[in-house]
Amino acid sequence: MFELGGNLIRDRLTREHAETIALNGLTFLAGRDEDIERFLRNTGIDADELRRRAADPDMLRAVLEYILAGDATTTDFCAEQKLDPRQLHAANHVLSGAREV
Known part of the structure; x- marks a missing residue:
């Protein structure tokens, strides 16, 4: 679990957890037509390619980068998922090929 009040992430964010966050992000985007x-x-x-590549690490990173690019989108996603935005950034970092954080 992450410490929300401080600057440190208490536990390591695994690649699997980062992928789960990104897949949840894709579901979030799919529910918002615009x-x-x-x-x-x-x-x-197109939508067919997105379905085929949904689990691809590059696609998952693109999903997180899209969400992180907009303050309102980031806020809405984090609120819906009960995530601290730092978790979203950490997941993007992990999916970018960095070591688990």
């Missing part, structure tokens, strides 16, 4: 359409336009893929 966001999923913008995400598809920004990535240049």
